[in-house]
Amino acid sequence: MLIVRSARVALLTLAVAMPVAARAQPQSGPQTGIVFRNTITGEAMDTAEGKPGGRDTQAVKTFFQTGKNLYIDDKSCLRNGESLFLTSCSGCHGHLGEGKVGPGLNDDYWTYPANTTDVGLFSTLWGGANGMMGPHNEDLNPDEMLQVIAWIRHLYTGPVKDAEWLTDEQKKTYKPFKEGETFAKDATGQCKPLD
Numbered sequence: 001m002l003i004v005r006s007a008r009v010a011l012l013t014l015a016v017a018m019p020v021a022a023r024a025q026p027q028s029g030p031q032t033g034i035v036f037r038n039t040i041t042g043e044a045m046d047t048a049e050g051k052p053g054g055r056d057t058q059a060v061k062t063f064f065q066t067g068k069n070l071y072i073d074d075k076s077c078l079r080n081g082e083s084l085f086l087t088s089c090s091g092c093h094g095h096l097g098e099g100k101v102g103p104g105l106n107d108d109y110w111t112y113p114a115n116t117t118d119v120g121l122f123s124t125l126w127g128g129a130n131g132m133m134g135p136h137n138e139d140l141n142p143d144e145m146l147q148v149i150a151w152i153r154h155l156y157t158g159p160v161k162d163a164e165w166l167t168d169e170q171k172k173t174y175k176p177f178k179e180g181e182t183f184a185k186d187a188t189g190q191c192k193p194l195d
Contacts, residue, residue: 033065034119038127039112045127047142054141059190063146067119071150073170076189079182080144081151083194088139089148092132096179097155101132106177108158116164121149147191 036045047055047064054060059070059077071077086095092102103111112129114120125145128135140148153165155177160166166174185193 034063034067036119036123036126039114039120039124039129040127045123047126047137050126050135050137051139051141051144054143054145057143057190059146060142063118063122063142067117069118069146069149069153069165071146071190072118072153072165074150074189074191075183075187076193077147077150077191078154079185079187080191080194081147081149081154082183084140084144084148085151088136089152096177097152105152106155106157108156108162116162118146118149118153118165121152122146125149 036047037043038045062068062070092100093105094100097106098104110116112124115124122145126135126137156163157176160171160174
């Protein structure tokens with residue numbers, strides 16, 4: 001009994017002495033500046049799992065450290081994001097993000113308030129949500145998710161002042177999507193055309 005009690009005291013002492021930041025880190029996945037949490041459970045998610053590839057781009061590295069999506073107004077990435085969105089998301093959320101079986105994504109109402117940030121929206125895409133929204137981490141790699149997020153943000157029709165994902169400079173020049181708008185296959189930017 002004395003040995004068990006001594007072991008408990010030693011563990012408690014170690015836990016108290018350990019810095020809070022060290023205890024708060026997720027136990028799996030690459031350590032990044034951002035901890036992505038499941039939209040429903042709040043558990044830390046492992047971005048090393050899921051569809052291979054798409055983790056070595058500068059945009060993903062920046063996003064994993066800062067939560068800033070470098071693709072937000074890049075026409076080459078919007079072109080790809082539209083294609084990926086139409087394939088992976090439009091069946092539930094509509095071709096223009098207007099909502100169908102799933103909620104609308106083009107206005108200023110978010111079922112999950114965390115989705116007003118790109119980190120929140122990435123987490124929902126990665127780990128899923130309630131209802132029919134399953135995780136898309138097997139369908140889309142992190143780089144593709146950032147392109148989809150850029151497209152979803154491009155579809156936004158709400159007040160520009162509420163678009164937390166835009167910088168102040170981007171808010172000044174923001175132009176909402178117009179149906180029929182297209183981006184050239186050879187649009188210059190950070191994203192190569194999809195295969």
